[in-house]
Amino acid sequence: MNRFFILILTALLLAVSCEKETEFPADKDGRIFVSAMLGTDGKDRICITVSQPALGEEDATAEDVSLYLEADGENVELERDMDDKDGVSYIPQGIFSPGQKLVLRAEADGLPSAKAETRVPESLPHVTITPKIVESYRQDELGQPMPDYPYQRQNFHIVLDEEPEEGSYYGVQVLRKLVYYTVGDVPDYIWNDYAENMGVPEYDNLHVNAAPGESGSLSSIETELIVDHDGGPMRVAIGESEDGKAAIDVYVSVTEHLMRSAQHTIKDGVEELVYAVFELYEYKLKVFRLSPEIFHFFRGRYVVEESLAPIHLGFTPVTYTYTNVEGGLGMFGAVSMYETDWFRVN
Numbered sequence: 001m002n003r004f005f006i007l008i009l010t011a012l013l014l015a016v017s018c019e020k021e022t023e024f025p026a027d028k029d030g031r032i033f034v035s036a037m038l039g040t041d042g043k044d045r046i047c048i049t050v051s052q053p054a055l056g057e058e059d060a061t062a063e064d065v066s067l068y069l070e071a072d073g074e075n076v077e078l079e080r081d082m083d084d085k086d087g088v089s090y091i092p093q094g095i096f097s098p099g100q101k102l103v104l105r106a107e108a109d110g111l112p113s114a115k116a117e118t119r120v121p122e123s124l125p126h127v128t129i130t131p132k133i134v135e136s137y138r139q140d141e142l143g144q145p146m147p148d149y150p151y152q153r154q155n156f157h158i159v160l161d162e163e164p165e166e167g168s169y170y171g172v173q174v175l176r177k178l179v180y181y182t183v184g185d186v187p188d189y190i191w192n193d194y195a196e197n198m199g200v201p202e203y204d205n206l207h208v209n210a211a212p213g214e215s216g217s218l219s220s221i222e223t224e225l226i227v228d229h230d231g232g233p234m235r236v237a238i239g240e241s242e243d244g245k246a247a248i249d250v251y252v253s254v255t256e257h258l259m260r261s262a263q264h265t266i267k268d269g270v271e272e273l274v275y276a277v278f279e280l281y282e283y284k285l286k287v288f289r290l291s292p293e294i295f296h297f298f299r300g301r302y303v304v305e306e307s308l309a310p311i312h313l314g315f316t317p318v319t320y321t322y323t324n325v326e327g328g329l330g331m332f333g334a335v336s337m338y339e340t341d342w343f344r345v346n
Helices: 002-017 188-195 292-307
Strands: 032-038 046-050 066-071 074-076 078-080 088-092 101-107 114-119 127-139 145-160 169-184 226-229 232-238 240-242 245-252 258-267 270-290 329-339
Touching (some): 032 114, 101 329, 169 188, 169 292
Parallel strands (some): 032 329
Antiparallel strands (some): 046 088, 066 101, 258 270
């Protein structure tokens, strides 16, 4: 009986000792959220939203925010993107050069002012891309490869003519477009049906390579850091060293060359091909050098997403969201880009 009483008392003391009251540091005001990856091609935009205050009422919207951008101390004109139906965004009127310092300021009545800085990365050196088919595997619930379920992936092995250094971050996007090639004389009424659907570029889906490494497991930060940029997936990575050069791999689904239409004839008892139409994809790769803010923002967001656990378990670790926007939220970064011509994979 005494032992039972002691056990109950000990349990109650442990339960009480584990309780801790904590004040939640909630914002009474909303904050300006910035999302921008400015490059050297003049096609990028700065997207603005306003976070909802945890306490109090919303005092401003993205429509109320005024933006100011400088490049090496010179004002850069910003034009509202009226084609953006999903939010508020601005297009810088000008092309930035490697090494330029960019400073963004955002202001709105009722909201804390926001400021962010970045520097345009140096241009990329010579880039070599080698396509090949590799064997990969399905993954189990823990992300580990399942050798009993192999399949193939199209791999693009990218090598940059520079040694990877600390603070060197890269991004890769793959675009593809459907094309047709012909054999023989294809009648116009046949060819016109295919020509209508030819040559429309689209972003290809990127996949994790589930082939086991030397340790037999995957490094999630290195292999799964696939984010969205400009409407398509982008692999964000630290370049691995290969013979003193930076190397990156991306993986897409394998596409086959298919015969879509054909006609044969019999001549002197021998079947001959009159015409044939084949379908295949051409590819284009965009390779980016990323400013550090971009990598840390996406990596931080990935860590937050991967650390989430059912709230009732009580084991969700404390995480943070990286931002380089002082007084606000989000990410303000810059890139330099190398873009290949369209090419076919044999």
